[in-house]
Amino acid sequence: EGALLLVDGSQGVEAQTLANCYTAVDQGLEVIPVINKIDLDQADPDRVKQEIEDMIGLDSTTAPLVSAKSGLGVEELLENLIEKVPPPVGNIADELKALIIDSWFDPYLGVVSLIRIVNGEIKVGEKIKVFSTNQTYKVEDVGIFSPKKIKKEKLSAGEVGYLVSGIKDIKGAPVGDTLTSNLKDEIKPLPGFKTVTPNVFSSLFTIDSDDYERFRDALSKLALNDSSLVYEPEVSDALGFGFRCGFLGTLHMEVVRERLEREYDLDLISTAPSVQYEVLKTDGETIICDNPSQLPEPNYIEEIREPIVRTNILTPNEYVGSVITLCNNNRGVQKNMEYFGNQVSIVFELPLGGVIIDFFDQIKSITKGFASVEHSLIGFVKSDLTKIDVLINNNKVDALSMIVHKSFSNRKAREIAKNLQKLIPRQMFDVPIQVTLGSKIISRETVKAYRKNVTAKLYGGDVTRKKKLLEKQKEGKKKMKQLGSVSIPQEAFLNYFNSGD
Template sequence: MKKIRNFCIIAHIDHGKSTLADRLLEYTKTVDARAMKAQVLDSMDLEQERGITIKSHAIQMMYTLNGQEYILNLIDTPGHVDFSYEVSRSIAACEGALLIIDSTQGIQAQTISNLYLAIDHDLEIIPILNKMDLDNAMPEIVEDQIIGLIGCKRTDIIRASGKTGLGIEEILERIVNDIPEPKGIEDAPLQALIFDSVFNPFRGVIAYLKVENGILRKGDQVKFVNASKEYVVDEVGALKLGMFERSELKAGSVGYIICGIKTAREVKVGDTVTHSKAPCEKAIDGFEEVKPMVFAGVYPIDSEDYEDLRAAMEKLQLNDASLTYEPESSAALGFGFRCGFLGLLHMEIVQERLDREYDMNVITTVPNVLYHVHTTRGETINVYNPSGLPATTTIDDIDEPFIRANIITASDFIGPIMTLCLDKRGTLLKQDYLTTDRVEMVFDLPLGEIVFDFYDKLKSISKGYASFDYHMLDFRPAKLVRLDILLNGEMVDALSTLIHFNNAYSFGKRMCEKLKELIPRQQFDIAIQAAIGAKIISRETVKAVRKDVTAKCYGGDITRKRKLLEKQKKGKKRMKQVGNVEVPQNAFLAVLKLD
């Protein structure tokens, strides 16, 4: 165990984590030159295309220092706020962390929140100044920020470049010298923490784990504590670029375990694995329970695919433990699932992965957040979906969730960002200057307001410089109303939204105008209405496609033309009674991007 070092990489989005990880793998010859490519750990096509890390990735490297060979277990983590749950799991499996800061941008919001996570777990922090090869690097200024943040010496900060390989050797030496060895006991009962898992159609569930105490061998009878299930271990091994089988995993090491588990829900991330015959006294404290922020309905386009969607969801949840779902049905869309996501990017990624990895074509409804509705009878109901709101007469008041948001930006953008947050019903709590031209602003904001497009708008008005991080606060009373969309008098439940009273009129009007553009014309007029309760607040009409029935009348009496037009009118009226209006998928998506 003296030769093992477990560490993760934490940073803000786009500060060069994956590129630096590539250089570490190259330097330790973990990946040979032929297999080397950019972002080698980002295995998903989506990650390669978007240049972001979505999943944490574990990999083992061998490194020799002063004639001694060391095993380094690296876990590369995502930087986006929507995937902070992945980061919390990686941190639980490590003893040290490389804190990477972009020398051209300095410290940002996500850097700070991930750093606090690492400090809470008592990890050894190694500060690294990345992208030193760029002309606009400002090492002295950023070093001052780092010293102010973690109180280290200037000599502790490593200047590096993921692109050119500058400082890589120094980083590896510091990992060996500074990061403590794991504190497990080999003779103690087996205790291992599952921090991730994937589904393989041939091998079943493959769980990635860190052995805290004891030894895990092939052929052992093991028990998953929280799931209360027992299995025989078919294979254990180490994670390099592929999976390498080993006869045993000792305390302190990170690896994988295969037990031929075919049901995805039996393996939970954060569960403890122990021996059936000599179990450990207590399970390891996993990471905090995930709290979904945004709820949306996911429905198969073809209702026959419902069971396939359920199976796809199960397998996806195994690989992405922050996704929660439960079955629900809608009058407009049939059977589907109400899913909980950590944010809009997470929702988009899940939808994309369902399409690519499981070939599932799905419709996603308008995202909502969780509301607490207090009724006149003194009950409190949790409402995830506007269509689940009780009758207006029985509602006493509605509480909505609030978040505390930290925004770090250049001082030039304070005005526009403040306007944006105040428009979203936010309250400014404090404003601190970190340096002469960098400001940290703290707001309290309703979660329902930032769900749609807040992050995109923030990035646009700050030219990409503002960084944003948030955590849940509490529930506060608000004057909310349910806005319904009616097509020919029929309510489309998937388009209903809960919205603040002051914004309802303008939102309803914009929604009707948008739907008018997107709903294809039929043989009859379609009335699109926005309503609050029984009160219609806006209306648009999609005109009917009409045949020119009077074209064959050359002159003659006007009554001949009128007779034909009346006959057409009757036909249209009859058609309207039996016709139904299909809402196209892009109409659901357009509602999200109204601005």
Template sequence: MKPEFIRNFSIIAHIDHGKSTLADQLLLKSGAITTREFQEQLLDDLDVERERGITVKARAVAIDYNYNGETYQLNFIDTPGHVDFHYEVSRSLAACEGALLVVDAFQGVQAQTVANAYAAIEADLEIIPVVNKIDLPVTRIDEVLEEVENIIGLDSSEAIQVSAKQGIGIEDCIEAIIKKIPAPKGNPEAPLKALVFDSKYDPFRGVVTYVRIVEGTLRKGDRIRFMRKKSVQDANEIGQFRPNMTACQSLGPGQAGYIITGEKVVGNISVGDTVTLQGEQAADPLPGYKSPKQMVYCGMYPIDSKDFEKLRDELERMSLNDASFSFIPETSDALGFGFRCGFLGMLHMEIIQQRLEREADVGLIQTAPNVTYELKLKSGEVVKLDNPADVPDSGQIEEFREPIARVTFILPASNIGSVMQLCADRRGEYKNTEYLGTDRAQLSYELPLAEIIYDMHDKLKSITRGYGTMDYEVIGFRDSDLVKLDILVKGMLVEALAQVVHRSTSERRGRATVKKLKEEIPKHQFEVALQAAIGARVIARETISALRKNVTAKCYGGDITRKRKLLEKQKEGKKRMKQFGQVEIPQKAFLSVLEAGKDG
């Protein structure tokens, strides 16, 4: 197809503003699916997406639409809305020339609306504002249009009003896409350059690579080369998503589709790579993508040690499908062999864990999550740490730096005081307040990332009765008075329970942690001491008393010496158990560290 009849665009918005529903309607109106096939969240094919009602993976789809006697091919990408999956959005924008910015007709411009709009502006895309949910019984359309103009700086007169649920205004939306979004550039006769923007593993067909053709033409059967990994393959099948995988004979400039080569080695294909022809190779690869920075880490260990290799294979396949996830092997005295996994945020971590347990059927023990820290040692060396167990002795540390995030809240003006108090309690540094209307305000703070990731979003929703939203961006590391909090169980250091905390909250966190552990660790036949320590100083202690058996139950009446003899015998046995007994720590105990952080 000629490039002038192709339009590539992303659908971007805040969470729950109707991106996936609009995508479903575009498929229906173009005839890509029939009314019988139509269902809500058609493109959200992961179980976890359907259960939670959110998009986790961006999905690319090609549809044909007849307009003024010409057939146009519209390639669109339905993107996630949550801040943890912003990397998916940025990758999608790099493969497009335009974007539909969807705004809820009642909620208006929210934190992620602003973040996604700025990302599209930075990518130099043509942005079409779309006000969705105009069929709601209560709307604020005029105020929302004003917000689009004042907050984001887009011309609100060009905004299209639609109801994705009722199918109202969808044709106007498609017409605006054809008229306003520029056609892709690219010479079909030039050497092939195709950007790998995603991939997944199919157990029967191997790695399925998703590409956007930038220059040249890719044909079925071509001998292709991945420029970064230097692997050479045959394009056994090429095709497009309509919305299911549909084979075709060729892909030209501006088109997005997939390549199946039969490659079974997951590591030979990476997101951001450039695909070219082996015979007539392109001179330079495409710029690709900036590597995502994982900010939240946790340990993942198989419950059954025999599943270690299975877990490694599944993590490799997961990292192929999700380039923002990383893992390296690690060992723990308490948990055995496992992996240290990196994520973009807490929701990202929960999604990966659920997918591993459901899709791969691997039983996991997950340690409490923590953020990445930066240490400046007295030797002058600067090191990054993602595991609290690796923190060296305090005598070697000159500066202990924690990641700082710039947080933007959009909330009702009546809740400003409560949110400012919440930020102050979490060591936040106030930046500014802007009023977006008579009853809405934008509040900016700089906060330690560790104080945000656990439950900041939940607390914000609670304070603002669901009307507050937040977006954050990590801006760097800052020196702070941090200490390593060790947890000892029966005198033994449990590395998997170690955490980094601010000195001002260390005693409270220590007490809360050992208290939670006491509730989760079952009684043994000997006394178990739980201690929280900073260096050599114990700051909190709880004791789990021994499980007692009534050994004198069979003695009734008679001389007291018989009872004393039995009790002494029991005491000796308990002493021996205490010396050699091993404490069993259940999975819930490792996550109780997180609960203790929330309580604190």
């Protein structure tokens, strides 16, 4: 029925503040602005109140001033909640309808869900059905948090509490789904449920191949508490056995990788993040592709569609030009621009593939850290995309393939070739690094061979002897190049992917 709009007392209104507030307003919620961190020396509540009124349009004259750190103002905030948030609506006499707010995995109880009873009541011992999975479970335990768990015999319309019903998999209780006591008839679910789908994909491999089993177990344990993490086994010629993982975004990806390394003591390599593409084939079939290796041959592709995000950037006036230039360089289309005093809100539509790697860092860099960014996915749009492959000593390295826009392909190819030239160790023969677009080589660099001075033992004498030795060395290197294979150390891959290129 209501939402607290928490605004940093020193930072003021940011892009995510606007995005979250508009979402709450669209849901018809009573929004109460709250100014937090007022214990900081640089906090300026009066300025922040004015920003809230100018940029959002909410009356903030009576906004509670709180410090979550010290507890200052929290009692006043709780009083505001009681006074301003409307009471819950719902009918106890109706059949059960409950909303799953959150779920987590308990090693003893299985999945524990935080639920809001919209209509009816839920009792220990009765059977309930999860709408999206159509699975039926028996209620084992219900109760409320106050803030510790307090067991109850039942929860009624308007109450929020926990539910234990013997669900063994976190995906069995999706957040936003509807619970009902009607096991037979079709019911109308509560609005707003969307299946969580990953937006960013990356492959993870262990540096030590002996750690693969531990890696698999660690991923399965993480997935117990994270329904948005998806993964499947993958084999790479260059990096060995690993998993192709799907994440909600780059932050989610970084958190998962860091948890795997910290909590499970694993050393991992992650490939460059990519996004999902819709590929319309010439036979009319549409496939979803999140890995460059899945992309069909060009003669089987009718069109490729890439995901587009609506990006709201809030920046001080003086950086507007630099921000617009950066967005234009990332193939952005400007949709809106509004001035709020010294702040400007700029809305662009940008390809998701162009913003997942270092766009946020670039924005922070050109605005000296003052800008904030918020993305929301809006759909797929046809685009002129292509796949570039990397050949090292004429052998394709699948882990280095990527999907790029054709207008960026030559520049990206040169960057890849130059970076790999620095990272691949020298051999006894020249190692060509070629970046190809289809069958056409668009960039090439060479890792020069070590050269042994075969004429060092000569002193004076006939020059033909020297020529003979050099010719023999040349023939030997030619044969070595034909027969030799280049073993690329994993450190080279690690340095390449960690470099962000």
